[in-house]
Amino acid sequence: MARLGFRTGEMRTLVSVLFFLAIFSCAAAYDPLDPNGNITVKWDIMSWTPDGYVAAVTVNNFQMYRHIMSPGWTLGWTWARREVIWAAVGAEATEQGDCSRFKGNVPHCCKKTPTFVDLLPGVPYNQQFTNCCKGGVLSAWGQDPSTAVSSFQLSVGSAGTTNRTVRLPRNFTLLGPGTGSDSKMLSVVEDDAKRKGNGLPLLQCTRHMCPVRVHWHVMLNYKEYWRVKVSITNFNYQMNYTHWTLVMQHPNFNNVTQVFSFDYKPLIAYSSINDTGMFYGMKFFNDRLVQAGEFGFVQSEMLLQKDKNTFTLREGWAFPRKVYFNGDECQFPPPDVYPFLPNSAQKILLSFSALISSFFFLFIAI
Template sequence: MVYNKYASPVVSVFVVVMIFSHAAAYDMLDPTGNITIKWDVMSWTPDGYVAVVTMTNFQMYRHIMSPGWTLGWTWAKKEVIWSMVGAQATEQGDCSKFKGNIPHCCKRNPTVVDLLPGVPYNQQIANCCKGGVVASWGQDPSAAVSSLQLSVGLAGTTNKTVRLPKNFTLLAPGRGYTCSQAKIVPPTAFYSSDGRRRTQAMMTWNVTCTYSQILASRNPTCCVSMSSFYNSTITPCKNCSCGCQNRNNCVQSGSEIRSVVGMNTPSNTPLLQCTQHMCPVRVHWHVKLNYKDYWRVKISITNFNYATNYAQWTLVVQHPNLNNVTEVFSFDYKPLIPYKSTNDTGMFYGLKFFNDVLMQAGADGNAQSELILQKDVNTFTFKQGWAFPRKVYFNGDECMMPLPEDYPYLPNSVHRIPISSSALGGFLLLLLLGFW
């Protein structure tokens, strides 16, 4: 065996890079979550085919919010899109070589977007026309699908002459997705409404897109603060938890927001209320009451981003006592246990038409819930910060947590430090007003 003195360092660097790239896209709370794009060739045309493209969000708690998804790819040959139903290309491109019948899009690397609700019926297809908004699978599987139909020309008219598109991209607000290369899979089967007739696509290929928070944002997008009934100290979000790059153009809480320049201009740039943490969203966890066999927690979510209404928001919490949730008020709740041996993680989300939207920063930018948990006599304690969550995710992004040494501590005797309800109420009022 020949020893190469350069092999070991090269291999080590390669292994580190591979581990980091996988870790960036791996979510331990949703390890198989992804967005799968399925491309079904339904019929052949004189110069190509008609296909139905279906995007399914298999992520348990990460959705695509307004203004919706943008899907792109690069054609393998000189294909064109003759027509589309349920979506549209953002640019037509140079179609000057065509006379008479002009294609919908002639770009080598087209990008397409979903149509808005309310378009004429002849422009619709099932699961289209929602403005690109796609729910998470755990929240609403029926709304976790988006579809479009396109007629492709100059593409080949058999399975042997069609070439798969390359370099798929999926863009979504605040989302960083990396897509695989297209892969031919067994043709999709379809059944008639009575289930008695089976047909199948002429050809099917899949693309899998996975999320990476590192690609989406170099800074966290939310933070967690804490308080408890047994300690008058409120643990705020750390200063600049989400970075302070917006500190010079943030909005004072008392400002008349309508006068802010650019307020009504659509933008992916946050328009944040001035706070010490400078996060678009803060989650506050308050240990509220202690009963003999149960304990009670209050959760508050506050929106500090004037530019965003958080429709279909989700909140994921990891805590060992979530295996004994007795009752949840004001929010919907679902355990996330498919891939874990212990039920210590759950998803909270807004009740439909009641609190499913966290409106712009201000009076409407707050949603609250309380939950009652039954004590496990073998593990329950208020010591050493046990009552506070291990991880918190808002809309699929992990929030910045306080340091463990900053958690509200349990005094040697709770009775030695009485806490008046008015004092604690004052602290919480300041918290809600954004002073922490």
């Protein structure tokens, strides 16, 4: 379980302007493959009401390969005063709280610490808002920027106050599987067990006891090219990995010639280095890992051109340097179990094929 912490600090200066925009941004702990990744919550006051204001709340996922999977995001915060939420469009509170002091017109939510979730697709238009109502599946920015944003609108009232002043909420918390790790500002929790039921997630009994296995298989070694097969297997009976992402770092990714069965996008974190790629399933073909075990897998092959000045298959060079599945870094095997391959002799290479084809060398650690 990845757990991160975020505290905005209370805005103590009262604001009495007609339009106010606040952005709470969190940069996840430094990741060399995504140095600028962050999640931003924007609190935008659109207009004033007799006892409060109307705000548009927007969540942007600017992380390149970490997304929020089903059942989606949950956004919460703590009010600075005794604010209540009269109405919500595009999202809804998970609990109403104690609204007993109100008679007749009852607020949507009276909790000091409200929690909101996205609405499902297909809700009536009068309940929708821009970029709302997708059930919470918030894509990674690198995978699909158009679906890496979610918004909703709130009508906020300040109990006992009628002047146009506002204090910003504090202690923003974003909950959702696959959102990242080690942030200093935004709280992100990955807890499939809590969302799927009591107890630990149910895994198929394997020797590695990991929910996902990534298998890299060196298939063929041509004179100017080499061919690799990548397979991802799901061993978690309770988890459907929807719109998964696979990120790998390898020195030869600057010469990727063709990728089959997966969508591929280079991730160039630094302008002079192109050694990292993001892979994800093709829509309606292999974009989900929906079952555990023998048939719960997706796979692809890729063709890479050799750089004759630097290329070698010696001492583990054929395997990636880093691998992430859904933003979680994979656990590599010990260095002494890597197979050692010849550099050029095709005949000798074939003698190693049986070893390579059965060598599952990457296990995801969650």
